[in-house]
Amino acid sequence: MRVVYRGLAVAAAAAVVAVAVVVVLPSEPDEVVAGPVTAPPTAPPSSGSAPSPGASPSASPSVSPAASTTPAAASSSAPRGTPSPGVSLSPGYTAMEALYADPRVPRLTRGVKRMAARSPGRRFVQDTRTGLAVVKLPRPWKSYGAAPFTTKQVLPKQRGTSLRGMFVTCPLPIMEQESPRDTALLAARWTLNHHPRGSRITWLASQPVGRGWMLVYRVTYGKRTSRAAVVVVDGGMSKPGLAFVTVPDSQRKQWRDIGRVASGVRVLG
Incomplete structure (x- = not known):
């Protein structure tokens, strides 16, 4: 009988271990989800997606500096110098900037002289x-x-x-x-x-x-x-x-x- 009771005790202990394994294994995916989240390098900076509910404040998506600059921001911060003759113009250039970029029209320099006045006549x-x-x-x-x-x-x-x-x-x-x-x-x-x-x-x-x-x-x-x-x-x-x-x-x-x-x-x- 002592041997029987000892066998029953060993079987019960094994069952407890099995139950513990079943409880512990499902917790591993939760720990992975709650870990740091890194946005892909190509992800748009203004996608507007909400952070994961399980993410901690320190686990905000990281974006590289290159990806954080949108074309609109780049154009607004770029210097508005006079375009070189012949270049194509993007919207927003002034009429004079368009003139200076036109290869058909040279710059009017101080070397251009005045014209001698002529009599226009009476009519x-x-x-x-x-x-x-x-x-x-x-x-x-x-x-x-x-x-x-x-x-x-x-x-x-x-x-x-x-x-x-x-x-x-x-x-x-x-x-x-x-x-x-x-x-x-x-x-x-x-x-x-x-x-x-x-x-x-x-x-x-x-x-x-x-x-x-x-x-x-x-x-x-x-x-x-x-x-x-x-x-x-x-x-x-x-x-x-x-x-x-x-x-x-x-x-x-x-x-x-x-x-x-x-x-x-x-x-x-």
Whole structure:
């Protein structure tokens, strides 16, 4: 009987150990879940996922410095320097920064000289929409249907080309800048829309005029050129007025009229 009781005691002890094993083993996964949690290096920093309920305060996800900088944050903290010519522009650049990045338009330096004034003559065209009066050019120039401008004078058409001299006025078609000089620069860039594709500007003259600025320049497209000028003047309207003249080299005899146009812009009244 003593041997039987001893065997029963050994069996009971083994059963207790087995039960203890069953209780202890399920606790191991809980300890793993409650351990430190590290976010993957590629995880977005602003995923918005809530921390695990079992995680301790010291077990917050760790994110590398590179992953913590979003593109928006990088762009807002980057210096806003002037782009180099030819680069593509991202949203947010100013009109002047876009101008300086345009390879068709060189910087206007102090080396660009003033133009000698010319007598505009006595005949003028009044443009009440811009508040300006401009020179009425002599023959072979003639008035023409103005749209989409407010006044328009042209040279005769030439056989074999659609290019001919044109002198127009209109309210400023681009955004006015704080500096009249900057406004004139943007206006000159806008006039490339009215020259052949691939045109580039070379500055010939730059100077202030009454309540505005005047620029004279050469436009090169392939082997051909035009002479052109823009005059931006505050005529007292909601927007400044623009006078723009361009003459191709096939009508170079009328290049002399560009000086008359540039010198002859007046404010009405």
